[in-house]
Amino acid sequence: MKINGLYLNKVSGLGTFILPMTCIRVCQSIDKCLLHMKKTIQTFISLLLLGLLWVGSAKALPTLLHNVKGYTFADGELKQFNSILFEDGVILATGEQEELSKLHSFSISIDGKGKTLLPGLIDAHGHLLGLGLNLMRVNLRGIESEDETVKAVVSYAEKNPDTRWVLGRGWNQVLWLSKEFPTKSSLDKVIADRPIWLSRIDGHAGWANSKALKLAGIDKSTPDPEGGKIIRDENGEATGVLIDAAMSLVENKIPPLNKKERKTALKLAFDHLISLGITSVHDAGVDFETYKLMLELSDKNRIPLRVYAMLSGADPRLEAMLKFGRVNQPFLKIQSVKLYTDGALGSRGAALLEPYSDEPDNKGLLLTTADKLGQYLALITKYGFQTNIHAIGDAANHMVLEELSKLDEDRSAKKLRHRIEHAQVVVPEEIPMFAKLGVIASMQPTHATSDMNMAGDRLGEERLEGAYAWRTFLDNDVVIASGSDFPVEKANPFLGLHAAVTRQDSDNLPEDGWLPTQKLTVAEALKSFTIDAAYASFWENKIGSLEEGKQADFILIDKDIFTVSEDQIDDVQVLETWIEGKRVH
Template identity: 70%
Template sequence: MRMTKWIVGFALLITSSLFTVAQALPTLIHNVKGYTFADGELVQFDSLLFEKDTVIAYGSHKDLADTAKVSIAIDGKGATLLPGLTDAHGHVLGLGLNLMRVDLRGIDSLDQTLQTIKDYAKANSELRWIQGRGWNQVLWAKKEFPTKQMLDPIINDRPVWLSRIDGHAGWANSKALELAGITKDTVDPAGGKIIKDANGEPTGVLVDAAMGLVESKIPELNSMERRTALELAFDHMLKLGITSVHDAGVDFETYKLMLEMAKQNQIPVRLYGMLSGSDTYLKTMLELGKVELPFLKFRSVKLYSDGALGSRGAALLAPYSDDPDNKGLLLTTEKKLAADLSLITQYGFQANVHAIGDAANRLVLDAFAKLPEEQSADVLRHRIEHAQVVALDDIPRFAELNIIASMQPTHATSDMNMAGDRLGNERLKGAYAWRKMREHDVLIAAGSDFPVELANPFLGIHAAVTRQSSDNQPEGGWLPGEKLDRAETLKAFTIDAAYSGFWEDEIGSLETGKKADFILIDRDIFSVEPELLDDVNVLQTWVGGKRLH
């Protein structure tokens, strides 16, 4: 405990719960309802002792105060203290850009969506492109994809490009289509689709790989824009109690910037980066080796196997129930996936593969099963990102192969209004199947997939426990047999998420010797009514023994 560094007889009481202290002395936070995991089991405490950036002990106020008579003391005023939360699947740059662009998330009418776009364009007349994200036609009255004809009367002098909520479809105006050279004669690219009307004219909606036809024409971000977006995202996460994040797909320019920022101590959350498997410079980044810095790790690669369920791009074993001629889109072949995994694992990197549909999940499981032992999940902790719709026979294979299921609870509550239509009742048995995963001892790393979903982790905790939307519908929960209990859910957002990023020895719990990453919140998540779990407010966020929010 480095007792020689303590100044005997000096005690300072600080009662404000909103105070940042210099870490020259051990600090004792007491009068809290504390929870952490020890050897995988949930334990409670009322005081936490840490020195500089490291936890010394948790326990009772009396025991720790007797041990550390000269520590700085902070009265937690009865707040609940948890280990800092990890979002095991988000898109950090995308979140920052989303905070900079027009946000269409949750707007439940086409008219209001168009008005929001119009207002944003008027307020940002200097922008060369109008960009945004979040539209969801399922929320609109007719539930139909939008068209360029809806955008053109609002904005016709500048290109418009708006990503769907899931990021797997985009909506363009005529100007953007013109710049991309998209006409009725343009052929669908492999792994993508240009939606066309009855006359064969492009409607303005592009799915998956077809999105690149427009996105390739958008001017590249400059370094300042990229840095600003990252800083906005970091600040946003800290306010929400996220002290660690797994960034699902980092391109080379962002990789270089993150390295620069980390070396200058400018990344305030612990960031586990997945290299973008589609980046031209992937091999260069792999050859540079694993990055293991206090606030930045690069030792994994993000791959894609299929699209998303909402845009009917998820690859299914049988056709969509509401589109009998469509099985979705496989974005990679069996041969290409095998080659990608071979390359990634030769460098000792973890492979994290996006798979939504049951065909995609099976393809990825089969590919992982063929890896030699030294490149297998037993060694490299491979993950399937999302694992949303899995054939029942394939769920036990996650555990058999030691594949981590990186799942996002709010996807279930966001998708429940259309998943049944897409899949039918039988396939729903393996959809968003958290309980079945746990019954087979599959490790779940929880996240949000922001900015597809909101970054607030308590929305995910609420969704996992209740299987309900934020307005607590449907009564009793959607597919309620797949609920997780509160301890399982917190574990998925803390120690299990940390394990999935090779960080369990330093973060994810508040055991002795780990980093002092923790949050104070305004209610006890183990005693509050379940429907109030998404109303939690984060009072303070501490990272490495420093209060950053």
């Protein structure tokens, strides 16, 4: 058979080989022809073996991604490069293309076309199951009136007639003209035959219709549970809004999620985060059922980004999970516990040392006493686990710092890297205590720009000095691990970077930024979403920066965040997400 001037022939045991036409023409004798054939066969076998060798090692062939504007951190300092070389998911080097090309002459070469390359971003505080469920339920985020919120609920209910409960999240009365909590009556007018339960955007308050209240057994005589509050009208009747621990009265009546629903929610959350350039996430509080599911998904290699899961301190099977020990797998690490000490500022549940400026008889809600927190710390540190403690108000932060200061060296924050989640309102004089004790401040920049329209009302001007005080924390050598607290806020990390740098909302207001002396630089903000967030999860030797020996987790974006105007950072689009050297988005 002749193809492109070559004869293809079969030889028993060797398969097809290539015989040049010149061999046929030149051969004047059988001996000469056989000699040429022998040499051709030997050449073909050599090429065949080389080809087989190449095919066998194709997966291990290094990849050189060049022509990029690369940024990373090395020894805490920002470093630039135009090429990155990686193999089997591990970084071999970053630097200049010519230099890296010499390291491996045989490699897959990819042109980055001048795009900006960053380490994969890490969200140090989010709620995976909550995000997934939020994507499955009615989303009330950003709606600017109670009436419009109710219309959205009705629309969802009509499209989902078979749901036993109408569930949703995201309402925020601060955005409404009245700024008042909603009532059950507005829901009762449109849906009376199905129970409705709608979580506030911060997850620290819920709004129910009469059907849900009845199922929960809530009436005029129902007492406020410890750590919670039933909002009542002038006659003492429940209005439909429940704060913090009171929420469980309704939530305990909602049919529990089945395994399929959990898996669906987690998959939706994973895919959503990867599309946003998030390659690792700290899941702030997983219950026993989600814990089991994550272990199962990890064993089956079904977790596509790196998850640092915090066990829920509220789960009655906490000690059983602690006894199982630490989990350290490529895409799942578990060695921390999430605790709560107070509520949120927006619902006036954050525990303050002095009363709220706009509600003089209210100091918020302390959900965990100092004695109980001490007991939790004793239990959790006994198993060598990190403790990550939700504290928003200055009273809650003060209590947590006090209890952490009592731990001996082997159980201390310097050893186990204990964290305070949010650290939103802190007495300024107590901020240096974070560094002294080794406590990590796990903060969410978009909380400041979401809360700025009410924080002054809640706190008054004087207490704002220690509120959302990122610059003060950094100036006192405190490690900040940044996140979003999704689904409380949107998961997009570039909204967080923008908020940290500008102290402005998505409309770039206020003009000079809210409390502008607390702004971060772009490098400082990026560090808090990368290597410092990795440190907060004991993963700093594996991820968080693009250095030799670390995992090739990185993203390509459409704008250079170090050169564009700061007000454009929240418009950045993620073009590609790579995890362990593989493009996953």
